[in-house]
Amino acid sequence: MSNLKFDFTGRSVVVTGAARGIGLELARFFQDAGARLYMCDFDADELKKAADEIGATGFPVDVSSTEQVEALVAQVVEETGSLDVVVNNAGILRDTVLWKMTDEMWDQVLAVHAGGTFRLTRAAVPHMRKQEYGRIVNVTSYTGLHGNTGQANYATAKAGIIGFTKTAAKELARFGITVNAISPNAKTRMVASIPDDKLAEIASGIPLGRFAEPSEIAAAIGFLASEEAGYITGTVLPVDGGLAM
Numbered sequence: 001m002s003n004l005k006f007d008f009t010g011r012s013v014v015v016t017g018a019a020r021g022i023g024l025e026l027a028r029f030f031q032d033a034g035a036r037l038y039m040c041d042f043d044a045d046e047l048k049k050a051a052d053e054i055g056a057t058g059f060p061v062d063v064s065s066t067e068q069v070e071a072l073v074a075q076v077v078e079e080t081g082s083l084d085v086v087v088n089n090a091g092i093l094r095d096t097v098l099w100k101m102t103d104e105m106w107d108q109v110l111a112v113h114a115g116g117t118f119r120l121t122r123a124a125v126p127h128m129r130k131q132e133y134g135r136i137v138n139v140t141s142y143t144g145l146h147g148n149t150g151q152a153n154y155a156t157a158k159a160g161i162i163g164f165t166k167t168a169a170k171e172l173a174r175f176g177i178t179v180n181a182i183s184p185n186a187k188t189r190m191v192a193s194i195p196d197d198k199l200a201e202i203a204s205g206i207p208l209g210r211f212a213e214p215s216e217i218a219a220a221i222g223f224l225a226s227e228e229a230g231y232i233t234g235t236v237l238p239v240d241g242g243l244a245m
Contacts, residue, residue, distance in 0.1 A: 004219050006226045009034035012080040013225070014072065014124075016063055016116065017090035019046040021188040022139070025214035026087060029222050031056050036080045040072060042090070063090045063116025064108075073123040083127045085225045088117040088138045088161075098152040106153045113157035114164065121168060125177070134177035135225040138165050140236060142183055142243055162236055169234030178233035180224045185240035186212040207242030 017023040018039035041047040044060040051058030094105035128134030144158025169179040238244040
C-alpha cells in the first residue's frame with residue numbers, strides 16, 4: 001500500500017486516456033486525493049465503466065478534435081470555476097515497419113499523441129494564466145528518444161512531446177504554470193500484447209528487472225502535478241526502472 005499522499009482538494013483535474021491502464025490508475029490517485037476529477041477517453045463505453053467504478057465524472061473526447069477539446073475545457077471551467085491540472089496521457093498505436101505505414105496510420109498517431117497534447121494544453125493555458133497557477137504533465141516514452149522497430153509514427157510523436165514540453169515550460173513559467181513530462185515503462189494493455197518470450201527479453205534489459213505497476217507511474221505524475229513540485233518545470237522524468245541509464 002502506498003504511503004505517498006497529496007491533497008488536491010479544490011483542484012480541477014483533467015486526465016486523458018483515463019479509461020484503462022496508467023490513466024485509470026492516475027484517476028484513482030486524484031479521486032482519492034480529493035480532486036474535482038474529469039476522466040476523458042475516446043472509448044465512451046469503457047470510460048463510463050471506469051468513471052462509475054471510482055465515482056468520477058467521465059467526459060468522452062477525441063483529443064485529435066479541437067472542437068471536442070475546447071468543449072471539455074469550457075465545461076470544466078463552467079462547472080468548477082478553474083482548471084488546475086492537465087495530464088496528457090491519451091494515446092493509440094498503429095504499428096508497422098515504415099515502408100508499410102500508410103498516411104492514415106502516421107496521421108492518426110501524431111494527431112492523438114502530439115496533437116492531443118498540443119490542443120488540450122492550448123485550451124487550458126488561458127484559464128491557467130488568468131489564475132496564475134497550473135500543472136501540465138505530458139506522457140512521453142523511451143521510444144521517443146531511442147526509437148523502436150515498427151513505431152516510426154509513435155516515436156516521432158513522443159519525441160515531439162519532449163520538445164513541446166520544454167518549449168511550453170519556457171513560455172509559461174512566468175505565469176506560474178509548470179510543464180513536465182514522464183517517460184514510463186509500465187504494465188499496460190500495450191505491454192500485455194507482447195509475446196511472453198519477447199516480454200522476458202525486454203524485462204531482462206531493465207536494471208530493476210521488471211515493468212512498473214501503473215500505480216508507480218501514477219505516483220510520479222501525482223508528484224509533478226502537486227503544489228510541492230512548484231519549482232520543477234521543463235523536465236522529463238524517466239520512471240522506467242533504470243532503462244534510460
